[in-house]
Amino acid sequence: MPMSLGDAMRYEAVIGLEVHTQLLTASKIFCGCGTRFGAPANSQTCPICLGMPGVLPVLNREVVALCIRAGLATHCKIAPFARFARKNYFYPDLPKGYQISMYELPLAEGGYLDIPSDGQTKRICVKRIHMEEDAGKNLHEGIAGGSHVDLNRAGVPLIEIVSDPDLRSSAEAIAYLKRLHEIIIYAGVSDGDMEKGNFRCDANISLRPLGTTALGTRVEIKNVNSFRFIQKALEYEMDRQARLLDSGGIVVQETRLWDAKAGATQAMRGKEEAHDYRYFPEPDLVPLRVDPAWIAEVRAALPELPDAKRERFVAQYGLPEYDAEILTGTRILADFFEETVALYPHPKKISNWVMGVLLREMNREDGGTDAIRIPPAQMADLLTRVETGALSANGAKTVFERMYQTGERAEEAAQALGVTQVNDLDELERIVDAVLAACPKEVARYRAGEAKLIGFFVGQAMKQSRGKGNPARLNALFVRALSPAEPPPERS
Ligand SMILES: [Zn+2]
Numbered sequence: 001m002p003m004s005l006g007d008a009m010r011y012e013a014v015i016g017l018e019v020h021t022q023l024l025t026a027s028k029i030f031c032g033c034g035t036r037f038g039a040p041a042n043s044q045t046c047p048i049c050l051g052m053p054g055v056l057p058v059l060n061r062e063v064v065a066l067c068i069r070a071g072l073a074t075h076c077k078i079a080p081f082a083r084f085a086r087k088n089y090f091y092p093d094l095p096k097g098y099q100i101s102m103y104e105l106p107l108a109e110g111g112y113l114d115i116p117s118d119g120q121t122k123r124i125c126v127k128r129i130h131m132e133e134d135a136g137k138n139l140h141e142g143i144a145g146g147s148h149v150d151l152n153r154a155g156v157p158l159i160e161i162v163s164d165p166d167l168r169s170s171a172e173a174i175a176y177l178k179r180l181h182e183i184i185i186y187a188g189v190s191d192g193d194m195e196k197g198n199f200r201c202d203a204n205i206s207l208r209p210l211g212t213t214a215l216g217t218r219v220e221i222k223n224v225n226s227f228r229f230i231q232k233a234l235e236y237e238m239d240r241q242a243r244l245l246d247s248g249g250i251v252v253q254e255t256r257l258w259d260a261k262a263g264a265t266q267a268m269r270g271k272e273e274a275h276d277y278r279y280f281p282e283p284d285l286v287p288l289r290v291d292p293a294w295i296a297e298v299r300a301a302l303p304e305l306p307d308a309k310r311e312r313f314v315a316q317y318g319l320p321e322y323d324a325e326i327l328t329g330t331r332i333l334a335d336f337f338e339e340t341v342a343l344y345p346h347p348k349k350i351s352n353w354v355m356g357v358l359l360r361e362m363n364r365e366d367g368g369t370d371a372i373r374i375p376p377a378q379m380a381d382l383l384t385r386v387e388t389g390a391l392s393a394n395g396a397k398t399v400f401e402r403m404y405q406t407g408e409r410a411e412e413a414a415q416a417l418g419v420t421q422v423n424d425l426d427e428l429e430r431i432v433d434a435v436l437a438a439c440p441k442e443v444a445r446y447r448a449g450e451a452k453l454i455g456f457f458v459g460q461a462m463k464q465s466r467g468k469g470n471p472a473r474l475n476a477l478f479v480r481a482l483s484p485a486e487p488p489p490e491r492s
Pocket residue numbers: 028031032033044045046047048049050155
């Protein structure tokens with residue numbers, strides 16, 4: 001049954017997001033095992049994270065510090081008293097039969113993020129942030145003899161960041177996720193690597209008729225780890241639920257998985273309620289009392305966050321807001337910009353290069369924008385060469401592309417490409433003379449008042465120099481050579 005746009009417009013989406021992000025610690029949350037990604041299966045395990053009887057967890061202090069940092073970076077209040085809780089369920093990748101998480105007393109609460117929405121800023125509440133351990137991983141494919149389990153990830157520290165259901169469209173959901181992702185990486189809480197599952201999202205979504213306030217029945221989409229898939233999954237769900245409601249059906253509360261191949265969400269299981277997990281306070285860990293002095297210490301060590309950096313870029317460098325938004329999109333891009341400005345103090349020129357040529361080169365690669373292959377000093381050197389006329393603006397772009405691909409310095413790349421601009425006056429004058437000698441008719445017309453022919457002469461000279469002549473200098477030479485007071489010099 002095809003659905004017209006008009007049907008979907010009769011409903012309003014109510015979306016809340018739960019993000020799990022892996023913390024940047026060297027060891028797990030309750031034992032000393034490593035957290036390195038890609039280690040041989042079960043090589044990073046011990047009796048504690050294997051869930052052996054009789055062992056006791058010991059809380060990793062750095063995990064708490066990073067959770068506080070995440071809380072402060074999202075404007076949360078840090079609770080003076082927090083407590084871990086057991087979330088009981090059975091699954092083969094969870095050897096203890098429960099996950100140590102937090103329930104009624106999380107570490108951080110009541111924060112917010114400001115996101116762009118329809119040209120405005122919208123404030124989305126961050127309801128809570130709590131610490132928990134990750135589970136292991138079941139392996140079903142490519143292994144002889146049935147399914148296996150790898151417990152390297154069991155006990156890896158996570159925080160879960162829960163938003164209020166303040167989001168009203170897939171676009172807002174993605175804007176929120178991108179801003180959160182940016183902040184988490186800036187603050188050094190997580191590397192945010194989505195391909196490794198270090199930043200993944202569960203989305204709760206329900207529809208309600210426009211203009212009403214009661215919440216509809218929600219569906220949870222579990223464990224999506226790409227912005228594009230989350231957007232597609234949300235859009236698919238809105239469409240599916242709108243059709244169901246239109247046809248008089250009811251939405252069932254359940255957990256669904258995004259199937260990227262099918263381009264659809266699939267029902268996985270009925271959605272559990274909190275009471276299904278029989279949460280109770282974790283008896284093996286003492287409650288957490290967080291010293292205000294420690295919170296102050298973490299706050300003082302927080303790096304400058306994206307919002308503040310954006311505002312500073314506008315104020316300090318006189319950049320348009322659009323530029324500041326893009327340049328602060330990632331910390332490495334912002335740092336690259338500032339390091340280049342320190343060597344070549346023309347912020348807007350650098351900004352144009354970064355937004356145009358640099359980002360295009362970076363996006364050409366699969367790795368996206370997580371590394372810049374050109375040192376700021378080389379960027380500054382290249383721009384200085386344009387400034388002094390050693391390179392034309394167009395030549396510099398070609399040089400830049402080559403530098404990016406080969407790792408050569410500006411000078412090496414320019415020489416290899418043979419695009420070093422000709423500035424030598426003698427050489428330029430020879431070209432000017434040759435052009436004037438070859439075009440007597442145009443010279444006569446220019447002298448009769450057709451001043452715009454200067455462009456024609458410069459063009460001819462550029463052709464003769466195979467694009468290497470400095471156009472500004474050529475222009476000046478032609479004007480001088482053709483001026484009545486000073487006839488073209490005769491050369492022997
Ligand atoms: Zn362990």
